[in-house]
Amino acid sequence: MSEPLALHGGRPARPALLPYGWQAIDEDDVQAALAVLRGGRLTTGPRVAEFERAVAAAVGAAHAVAVSSGTAALHAAAFAAGIGPGDEVIVPALTFAASANAVLYQGGIPVFADVRADTLNVDPADVAARLTGRTRAIVAVDYAGQPADLDAIGALARDRGLALIEDAAHALGAEYRGRRVGALADLTAFSFHPVKHITTGEGGLVTTASRELDARLRRFRNHGLAATGWSWPVSRGSCCRRSLPMSATRGISSPCCSSPSGSAPTGARSWRPSAPRTSASPSTTCRSTGIPTIRPAATGAGSARARSGPSSAS
Numbered sequence: 001m002s003e004p005l006a007l008h009g010g011r012p013a014r015p016a017l018l019p020y021g022w023q024a025i026d027e028d029d030v031q032a033a034l035a036v037l038r039g040g041r042l043t044t045g046p047r048v049a050e051f052e053r054a055v056a057a058a059v060g061a062a063h064a065v066a067v068s069s070g071t072a073a074l075h076a077a078a079f080a081a082g083i084g085p086g087d088e089v090i091v092p093a094l095t096f097a098a099s100a101n102a103v104l105y106q107g108g109i110p111v112f113a114d115v116r117a118d119t120l121n122v123d124p125a126d127v128a129a130r131l132t133g134r135t136r137a138i139v140a141v142d143y144a145g146q147p148a149d150l151d152a153i154g155a156l157a158r159d160r161g162l163a164l165i166e167d168a169a170h171a172l173g174a175e176y177r178g179r180r181v182g183a184l185a186d187l188t189a190f191s192f193h194p195v196k197h198i199t200t201g202e203g204g205l206v207t208t209a210s211r212e213l214d215a216r217l218r219r220f221r222n223h224g225l226a227a228t229g230w231s232w233p234v235s236r237g238s239c240c241r242r243s244l245p246m247s248a249t250r251g252i253s254s255p256c257c258s259s260p261s262g263s264a265p266t267g268a269r270s271w272r273p274s275a276p277r278t279s280a281s282p283s284t285t286c287r288s289t290g291i292p293t294i295r296p297a298a299t300g301a302g303s304a305r306a307r308s309g310p311s312s313a314s
């Protein structure tokens with residue numbers, strides 16, 4: 001009779017559990033982390049800004065905002081795109097839970113579209129079939145690092161004034177028709193969890209070409225605070241999703257974070273507001289913190305900015 005499974009008391013095939021993530025940390029990383037520990041800035045700080053500049057340059061994006069995880073990056077992107085209660089967002093049926101959860105955190109409704117059997121990426125035809133008058137955005141996942149069909153999905157989003165959020169958790173360094181992922185969608189979310197290409201321990205980042213979206217992302221990650229000299233106007237609807245300098249330090253030293261061509265970030269593209277939302281409920285909850293976040297009611301024919309932008313709710 002064969003041996004029982006390890007689960008049932010048999011001999012395990014491996015002496016220890018196979019680690020889920022396996023990172024390469026060298027002495028430089030250790031020294032860089034120590035320098036942060038000794039430097040007195042344990043949150044935010046210049047190393048985070050340095051990391052943001054490095055990633056922006058590597059992918060050819062005008063702006064990059066570092067946050068605490070890939071999930072936080074998607075949540076921040078959903079917020080910046082103005083997704084609110086009742087808004088439908090198309091999400092691929094094959095992805096990690098975070099792609100859809102980010103929509104739920106904002107009170108939106110994930111609408112799943114099927115993926116293609118040959119690419120495992122979302123099928124633009126099925127996305128088109130699921131668009132309704134309530135659709136606010138499309139999340140395109142670059143599954144296993146292969147960019148989604150961004151031409152077709154981008155055209156659908158453009159035609160209807162929807163936000164295109166690219167979930168590039170698997171796709172740092174990937175290219176689509178000769179351009180780096182990170183410079184192709186309205187908002188692109190990356191993850192730096194240890195199973196990804198480079199790791200910051202936990203960490204994430206959003207890139208965008210829009211100065212306005214960049215400002216919204218920055219406010220979102222820091223409780224809605226905006227630094228204007230010594231005045232700190234707080235606005236509603238935000239969370240705390242800051243990135244740690246020690247984590248950023250690890251990211252800066254990773255090879256994927258350098259731009260092979262030394263290319264400068266692309267110029268800023270202006271953010272297109274989505275079609276006006278017809279209804280909005282007054283509040284939702286930041287699931288990561290459990291803090292209720294009040295959202296202003298729709299103001300009629302306003303844009304994403306007017307309806308839910310931090311400035312409108314300060």
Ligand SMILES: Cc1ncc(COP(=O)(O)O)c(C=O)c1O
Nearest residue numbers: 069070071096098169191192193
């Ligand atoms: C497609 C996708 N999106 C988002 C995430 C979330 O990233 P994180 O684990 O950094 O929160 C993951 C994580 O594996 C993922 O695979």
